[in-house]
Amino acid sequence: MPAPALDPSVAPNRSIPLLARLRVELLYAVRHRRRLGLAAPRRFTELVQWRKFHDRSPAQAVLMDKLAAKRLAAAELGADWVVPTLWTGTGLPPAVPFALPAILKARHGCNHNIVLCSAPGARQWRRIRRAADRWQRRAYGGWLDEWAYRDVPRGLLAEPLLGGRLPLPVDYKIYVFGGAATHVQVHLGRGEQHRWILHDRDWRQLVPARDRPAAPASLAAMLAAAETLARGTSFLRVDFYDIGGRPYFGEFGLYPGSGLDPFAADWIDVELGSLWLAALAKAPLP
Numbered sequence: 001m002p003a004p005a006l007d008p009s010v011a012p013n014r015s016i017p018l019l020a021r022l023r024v025e026l027l028y029a030v031r032h033r034r035r036l037g038l039a040a041p042r043r044f045t046e047l048v049q050w051r052k053f054h055d056r057s058p059a060q061a062v063l064m065d066k067l068a069a070k071r072l073a074a075a076e077l078g079a080d081w082v083v084p085t086l087w088t089g090t091g092l093p094p095a096v097p098f099a100l101p102a103i104l105k106a107r108h109g110c111n112h113n114i115v116l117c118s119a120p121g122a123r124q125w126r127r128i129r130r131a132a133d134r135w136q137r138r139a140y141g142g143w144l145d146e147w148a149y150r151d152v153p154r155g156l157l158a159e160p161l162l163g164g165r166l167p168l169p170v171d172y173k174i175y176v177f178g179g180a181a182t183h184v185q186v187h188l189g190r191g192e193q194h195r196w197i198l199h200d201r202d203w204r205q206l207v208p209a210r211d212r213p214a215a216p217a218s219l220a221a222m223l224a225a226a227e228t229l230a231r232g233t234s235f236l237r238v239d240f241y242d243i244g245g246r247p248y249f250g251e252f253g254l255y256p257g258s259g260l261d262p263f264a265a266d267w268i269d270v271e272l273g274s275l276w277l278a279a280l281a282k283a284p285l286p
Helices: 018-032 044-054 059-064 066-077 122-135 219-229 266-282
Strands: 087-089 102-106 113-116 156-160 171-177 180-188 195-200 235-243 246-253
Touching: 018 044, 044 266, 059 066, 066 219, 066 246, 102 122, 113 122, 171 219, 171 266, 180 219, 219 235, 219 246, 235 266
Parallel strands: none
Antiparallel strands: 087 156, 102 113, 102 156, 171 180, 171 235, 180 195, 235 246
């Protein structure tokens, strides 16, 4: 079965650059220790690679834009679900332009952020300004062929630091297939000893882990909100935080782990792939 037949709404991409395909296949083989089945993908991680090459829905660039994603979430869920934006721009001024504590992010990529708990010294602020400039020199995602980042406007935004201090709050990443929230990936120790655990929607760990985090108080509300935001998609990851029992929208994920992070067991990869394929079989969704 040729890959584009997975979704009739997606036009086949007949011009995948050879270098890009070889790069993705090599990275996949190194990380998963098996060949990438791109012609007939059945694992979740293979479908992420298929999405990179064949799905060119313009709406995906909006989902990857952190500012546009916040506007979308506010329109669907209400402004109280969204972390306020303290400041946005393309260049940091000589003095800190937002209240602290805060987190500074790039709007067009991942893993570009700096936490500011207190006022930085002049030398530290100059380093932060240079780092923010580096973030914006090129589009994000090119190396991993995550094309949807390409058209996101480059820029910066600052938000209040949720919880008011470090450590960073637990990140709840909800997997939604065909409009149904099925799994919650819990990210602990962000910025320190980062690790993650996958649960089903009833908070059962798929593979028992040393960490046994309690379900957040707002889990039911987050699951419902994720289904609202992912409506009309075959797969979308929707991220949230729970601060004192109150849920906050984080961001969207089209390419979890870029499809290169192995799951705790291979059967999980296959099971999630089956859910994605089933969603695609029901209707032509992006």
